[in-house]
Amino acid sequence: QKEVEQNSGPLSVPEGAIASLNCTYSDRGSQSFFWYRQYSGKSPELIMSIYSNGDKEDGRFTAQLNKASQYVSLLIRDSQPSDSATYLCAAAMDSSYKLIFGSGTSLLVRP
Amino acid sequence: GAVVSQHPSRVICKSGTSVKIECRSLDFQATTMFWYRQFPKQSLMLMATSNEGSKATYEQGVEKDKFLINHASLTLSTLTVTSAHPEDSSFYICSARSSGEHQETQYFGPGTRLLVL
Numbered sequence: 001q002k003e004v005e006q007n008s009g010p011l012s013v014p015e016g017a018i019a020s021l022n023c024t025y026s027d028r029g030s031q032s033f034f035w036y037r038q039y040s041g042k043s044p045e046l047i048m049s050i051y052s053n054g055d056k057e058d059g060r061f062t063a064q065l066n067k068a069s070q071y072v073s074l075l076i077r078d079s080q081p082s083d084s085a086t087y088l089c090a091a092a093m094d095s096s097y098k099l100i101f102g103s104g105t106s107l108l109v110r111p
Numbered sequence: 112g113a114v115v116s117q118h119p120s121r122v123i124c125k126s127g128t129s130v131k132i133e134c135r136s137l138d139f140q141a142t143t144m145f146w147y148r149q150f151p152k153q154s155l156m157l158m159a160t161s162n163e164g165s166k167a168t169y170e171q172g173v174e175k176d177k178f179l180i181n182h183a184s185l186t187l188s189t190l191t192v193t194s195a196h197p198e199d200s201s202f203y204i205c206s207a208r209s210s211g212e213h214q215e216t217q218y219f220g221p222g223t224r225l226l227v228l
Contacts, residue, residue: 032215043204043222044155049215067148074174092215096160097143101218105153 002027004091006102014110019076021091022103026070032092033065034099035074039085047087048074079109114138115207117220124195125228131192132223140185141207145217146178149202154208161188195227 003026007062013019025033025046036044050056050063050072063076069107076083086106125129134144142161147155159180161167167180179191190209192199202224205211206217 034216037218042180043219045217046218053136097217098145098157098160099215101155 002030002091002093002100004089004100004102006087006089006105008103009106010108011105012108012110013020013079015081017109018082019079019107019109021076021087021089021107022072023072023074023102024068024070024088025072025091026102027091027093027100028067028070029094030091030100032079033071033072034089034090034092035061035063036090037083037085038088042090043096049057049075079107081111083107084109113216113218115141115166115205115218115220117205117223120221121224121226123226123228126196128214129191129193130195130225131196132192132203132205132222132225134188134190134200134207136186136207136209136218139207139209141188141209142185143208144182145206146180146186146188146190147204147206149222158190164215190226195225197227200225200227218219 005024035047038044048063050065056063060077064073087105088104089102116135118133146158158173159169161169161182163182169175182188204222206219
């Protein structure tokens with residue numbers, strides 16, 4: 001069974017620190033990976049997508065992909081209290097375009 | 112760009128009635144739309160994949176006769192919860208993927224919170 005694993009947390013960091021969120025996936029055939037942010041009671045919001053090995057930066061966010069280790073991470077620099085949310089990692093399956101979601105990591109940024 | 116809307120945002124109904132939820136892609140054509148359900152403190156659960164002009168594909172354990180999906184156009188998909196019961200109370204979220212570059216990307220609607228009394 002194809003899976004995406006995340007530590008449920010909560011991950012607690014002080015304001016201004018770097019938050020590091022990690023994700024592993026089981027299907028070596030997965031080519032596309034996504035990080036979504038979900039605030040309580042709201043629907044997921046796309047933060048980053050990554051398709052190639054290495055780093056991809058967008059503002060305070062950096063996604064990292066290592067296909068050999070089947071590992072995806074999201075770094076949030078200069079964390080703000082408004083970043084407090086659940087972060088969902090997802091991997092795209094084959095040609096069906098389905099996404100397999102991890103269970104999410106809860107992030108708390110302390111003022 | 113890539114805006115997806117859902118209507119209604121919240122609905123309360125009596126047990127045994129049917130509820131229709133609409134999902135629209137506002138600024139792009141959505142080849143495929145997906146319907147998810149999320150219970151409190153749990154992750155998203157994919158219910159079905161909806162392709163324009165064809166029958167929806169349901170995930171294992173999801174009753175296709177209870178959750179009717181229609182994808183009549185490239186910008187609209189509907190989910191009808193038939194004969195709703197209290198256990199169907201949940202947060203229903205649709206997503207859409209475009210036919211352009213990076214077709215794997217899904218954009219989510221704001222969700223519909225269903226409460227069945």
